[in-house]
Amino acid sequence: xxxxxxxxxxxxxxxxxxxxxxxxxxxxxxxxxxxxxxxxxxxxxxxxxxxxxxxxxxxxxxxxxxxxxxxxxxxxxxxxxxxxxxxxxxxxxxxxxxxxxxxxxxxxxxxxxxxxxxxxxxxxxxxxxxxxxxxxxxxxxxxxxxxxxxxxxxxxxxxxxxxxxxxxxxxxxxxxxxxxxxxxxxxxxxxxxxxxxxxxxxxxxxxxxxxxxxxxxxxxxxxxxxxxxxxxxxxxxxxxxxxxxxxxxxxxxxxxxxxxxxxxxxxxxxxxxxxxxxxxxxxxxxxxxxxxxxxxxxxxxxxxxxxxxxxxxxxxxxxxxxxxxxxxxxxxxxxxxxxxxxxxxxxxxxxxxxxxxxxxxxxxxxxxxxxxxxxxxxxxxxxxxxxxxxxxxxxxxxxxxxxxxxxxxxxxxxxxxxxxxxxxxxxxxxxxxxxxxxxxxxxxxxxxxxxxxxxxxxxxxxxxxxxxxxxxxxxxxxxxxxxxxxxxxxxxxxxxxxxxxxxxxxxxxxxxxxxxxxxxxxxxxxxxxxxxxxxxxxxxxxxxxxxxxx
Amino acid sequence: xxxxxxxxxxxxxxxxxxxxxxxxxxxxxxxxxxxxxxxxxxxxxxxxxxxxxxxxxxxxxxxxxxxxxxxxxxxxxxxxxxxxxxxxxxxxxxxxxxxxxxxxxxxxxxxxxxxxxxxxxxxxxxxxxxxxxxxxxxxxxxxxxxxxxxxxxxxxxxxxxxxxxxxxxxxxxxxxxxxxxxxxxxxxxxxxxxxxxxxxxxxxxxxxxxxxxxxxxxxxxxxxxxxxxxxxxxxxxxxxxxxxxxxxxxxxxxxxxxxxxxxxxxxxxxxxxxxxxxxxxxxxxxxxxxxxxxxxxxxxxxxxxxxxxxxxxxxxxxxx
Ligand SMILES: [Cu+2]
Ligand SMILES: [Cu+2]
Numbered sequence: 001x002x003x004x005x006x007x008x009x010x011x012x013x014x015x016x017x018x019x020x021x022x023x024x025x026x027x028x029x030x031x032x033x034x035x036x037x038x039x040x041x042x043x044x045x046x047x048x049x050x051x052x053x054x055x056x057x058x059x060x061x062x063x064x065x066x067x068x069x070x071x072x073x074x075x076x077x078x079x080x081x082x083x084x085x086x087x088x089x090x091x092x093x094x095x096x097x098x099x100x101x102x103x104x105x106x107x108x109x110x111x112x113x114x115x116x117x118x119x120x121x122x123x124x125x126x127x128x129x130x131x132x133x134x135x136x137x138x139x140x141x142x143x144x145x146x147x148x149x150x151x152x153x154x155x156x157x158x159x160x161x162x163x164x165x166x167x168x169x170x171x172x173x174x175x176x177x178x179x180x181x182x183x184x185x186x187x188x189x190x191x192x193x194x195x196x197x198x199x200x201x202x203x204x205x206x207x208x209x210x211x212x213x214x215x216x217x218x219x220x221x222x223x224x225x226x227x228x229x230x231x232x233x234x235x236x237x238x239x240x241x242x243x244x245x246x247x248x249x250x251x252x253x254x255x256x257x258x259x260x261x262x263x264x265x266x267x268x269x270x271x272x273x274x275x276x277x278x279x280x281x282x283x284x285x286x287x288x289x290x291x292x293x294x295x296x297x298x299x300x301x302x303x304x305x306x307x308x309x310x311x312x313x314x315x316x317x318x319x320x321x322x323x324x325x326x327x328x329x330x331x332x333x334x335x336x337x338x339x340x341x342x343x344x345x346x347x348x349x350x351x352x353x354x355x356x357x358x359x360x361x362x363x364x365x366x367x368x369x370x371x372x373x374x375x376x377x378x379x380x381x382x383x384x385x386x387x388x389x390x391x392x393x394x395x396x397x398x399x400x401x402x403x404x405x406x407x408x409x410x411x412x413x414x415x416x417x418x419x420x421x422x423x424x425x426x427x428x429x430x431x432x433x434x435x436x437x438x439x440x441x442x443x444x445x446x447x448x449x450x451x452x453x454x455x456x457x458x459x460x461x462x463x464x465x466x467x468x469x470x471x472x473x474x475x476x477x478x479x480x481x482x483x484x485x486x487x488x489x490x491x492x493x494x495x496x497x498x499x500x501x502x503x504x505x506x507x508x509x510x511x512x513x514x515x516x517x518x519x520x521x522x523x524x525x526x527x528x529x530x531x532x533x534x535x536x537x538x539x540x541x542x543x544x545x546x547x548x549x550x
Numbered sequence: 551x552x553x554x555x556x557x558x559x560x561x562x563x564x565x566x567x568x569x570x571x572x573x574x575x576x577x578x579x580x581x582x583x584x585x586x587x588x589x590x591x592x593x594x595x596x597x598x599x600x601x602x603x604x605x606x607x608x609x610x611x612x613x614x615x616x617x618x619x620x621x622x623x624x625x626x627x628x629x630x631x632x633x634x635x636x637x638x639x640x641x642x643x644x645x646x647x648x649x650x651x652x653x654x655x656x657x658x659x660x661x662x663x664x665x666x667x668x669x670x671x672x673x674x675x676x677x678x679x680x681x682x683x684x685x686x687x688x689x690x691x692x693x694x695x696x697x698x699x700x701x702x703x704x705x706x707x708x709x710x711x712x713x714x715x716x717x718x719x720x721x722x723x724x725x726x727x728x729x730x731x732x733x734x735x736x737x738x739x740x741x742x743x744x745x746x747x748x749x750x751x752x753x754x755x756x757x758x759x760x761x762x763x764x765x766x767x768x769x770x771x772x773x774x775x776x777x778x779x780x781x782x783x784x785x786x787x788x789x790x791x792x793x794x795x796x797x798x799x800x801x802x803x804x805x806x807x808x809x810x811x812x813x814x815x816x817x818x819x820x821x822x823x824x825x826x827x828x829x830x831x832x833x834x835x836x837x838x839x840x841x842x843x844x845x846x847x848x849x850x851x852x853x854x855x856x857x858x859x860x861x862x863x864x865x866x867x868x869x870x
Pocket of ligand 1: 266310312
């Protein structure tokens with residue numbers, strides 16, 4: 001069994017003992033920008049993603065303020081259209097897709113596997129530069145005057161009608177796609193090759209299974225998006241008829257290719273969240289996961305079936321009746337593995353010793369919101385109901401419940417859970433719990449009214465709207481303000497805690513995973529000696545945690 | 551203070567059934583959700599860290615729970631898929647006696663053409679109690695024709711005809727919205743549907759500055775565009791007669807047989823090379839880009855009006 005260096009205690013005289021860790025070995029700018037240490041690259045991603053999250057969020061706030069009154073009187077309709085487009089593009093490709101994989105996973109996956117780094121450390125760094133290049137192109141399109149096609153770039157609007165910087169933004173998304181592919185590939189190889197001795201597949205934390213499924217989608221799905229966007233550029237710039245019928249193209253072709261990527265992309269965004277929640281629920285209920293194998297294979301099931309349901313975005317588009325019937329059926333099938341996960345988490349709580357630390361609050365919030373998001377997906381998969389609610393606020397509410405209520409909650413849960421590992425410090429618990437509660441409340445106030453709006457027939461992407469919808473919009477806008485405040489809170493107290501937080505020690509949650517068996521913050525090479533794994537994850541017996549290594 | 555609405559009006563024959571399906575989903579998912587939340591909260595309270603509750607984990611082994619909830623979810627889901635599909639199926643089967651109206655969408659307005667030649671913009675007058683079938687096309691980008699009170703919606707796609715049918719069951723004025731984002735004034739692409747008693751509807755039609763009817767207008771275009779030079783009785787080239795075409799099967803040169811519906815007629819005019827009638831040379835020129843959507847509608851209406859005419863005998867049979 002390996003002896004592992006223990007971090008200094010919580011004494012006031014902490015600067016006296018400077019144990020080398022990944023943060024203090026090398027402090028020049030160069031040592032950061034050229035680093036191949038997965039932990040530092042994760043922090044580079046953290047910084048960039050935070051910026052994008054607030055750019056996308058600012059757009060959302062302006063949108064919600066505009067919608068407080070039925071007349072479009074705060075901003076013009078062209079500005080409005082550019083804002084929701086930017087909100088979508090930035091949030092999807094520059095926050096949600098990379099959120100957990102590139103930040104949290106980048107940091108903790110090698111630690112969880114008992115590895116020194118990812119399989120390809122330099123590709124990991126390259127992936128960050130690609131991400132930034134794509135981000136700069138997209139921001140450039142924003143600064144130049146914006147894009148007004150919606151993040152879905154529907155043709156022929158995007159190819160021959162939109163008078164905005166479509167090509168620049170599309171290029172940005174193409175470039176960031178390569179970053180996704182590189183990241184996905186890196187994780188797949190890492191999980192196959194760099195597991196510590198004794199860490200068999202069924203001893204992997206579910207978080208790794210989820211990330212593995214995510215990476216498979218990233219690698220198989222993203223190239224399809226790249227192809228779609230290249231075709232779009234060809235038609236837009238060279239006027240070659242691909243999508244526009246006036247040039248002999250087919251507008252529905254775009255929708256097929258785009259959703260072939262973008263539906264699986266929904267799972268790219270949510271699967272890591274499902275992994276996070278599994279880690280949190282087991283750790284804070286001090287219990288083994290109920291139905292480990294079912295939860296693990298459910299991730300793979302979602303990734304596979306997720307590729308076969310894209311047509312559910314096209315029920316009213318003119319797609320054939322038979323195709324719609326098949327896609328509706330498969331959309332119900334893909335909901336089953338998600339349901340399995342929710343049931344297993346609930347069963348895990350049974351008979352546990354449940355603690356309500358901030359990460360657990362985010363996880364519990366996730367379960368509630370994700371369940372509502374998933375259940376409203378069942379409404380949308382029902383063909384006749386979809387005809388009425390597709391392209392309305394019902395859809396907007398549905399996917400925000402999954403993406404924001406689900407994924408963003410999971411992101412914050414993960415952030416709080418691994419924060420002590422990343423920084424070596426604890427955040428103020430009171431503020432963290434308050435932020436979690438405010439996020440939950442603000443979220444529901446923002447998005448629940450949108451289900452009602454949608455069923456009433458309020459279409460999405462409307463700058464102005466008939467006055468009978470106003471009351472619901474006002475509630476939603478009020479919620480958005482609360483939500484904005486809630487999202488700013490962690491920015492403040494987490495930053496504060498980096499300097500003033502109490503020293504965390506290696507394993508503040510008494511968790512079982514390998515990442516907790518090394519000091520916080522971890523040394524550059526992660527482990528003094530490679531740990532040998534002797535048991536599965538989540539081995540909490542009689543409230544005591546039995547670490548995975550011996 | 552504006553009034554609060556909780557439920558959209560039910561004004562179309564389809565609305566009631568869609569609402570039932572919605573209620574069904576609401577009931578089942580709602581009950582499941584509350585059961586789940588009840589269990590979550592109960593476990594959270596009972597098994598909180600400090601509680602002394604008995605922790606009996608003996609019942610946790612075995613696959614029966616997993617099989618149970620997986621199976622139950624699947625059965626319920628399949629039932630809903632079938633229910634939704636069954637209703638949806640009907641949207642694809644317009645009754646034979648439906649009143650036909652052409653709708654042309656463009657950035658950012660709705661134009662409707664009745665078979666009598668009456669035209670309206672951002673309004674659609676229809677009789678109650680009679681199925682109405684819309685034949686829709688777009689002049690530019692994709693739009694989506696949406697009447698919440700009828701619970702129907704369908705995309706209007708450039709380059710093709712899409713159809714949709716409904717039956718208004720009560721008189722009144724109902725919102726018509728564009729549901730597919732279509733550029734700057736997407737949110738201004740609003741109209742209204744006016745459902746009237748059949749008597750009133752007939753009177754309304756009479757009062758419109760109409761013409762001799764869409765088909766008559768189409769006949770004039772058919773001559774002025776030079777179609778009649780080939781397709782007319784004294785044609786100089788061998789072109790198929792268009793009498794008796796609509797609604798009938800057409801053998802194509804590549805061996806397929808298609809039904810001559812609106813789409814076929816439209817494509818024959820704009821993309822003549824795509825589907826060539828068997829036994830004829832493919833010399834018909836394409837009219838793509840030369841005929842406005844609204845005129846195309848007139849020509850299609852004209853060719854449809856020939857459906858019941860017998861083909862002139864001197865041209866002979868259309869089967870090769
Ligand atoms: Cu989808
Ligand atoms: Cu529109």
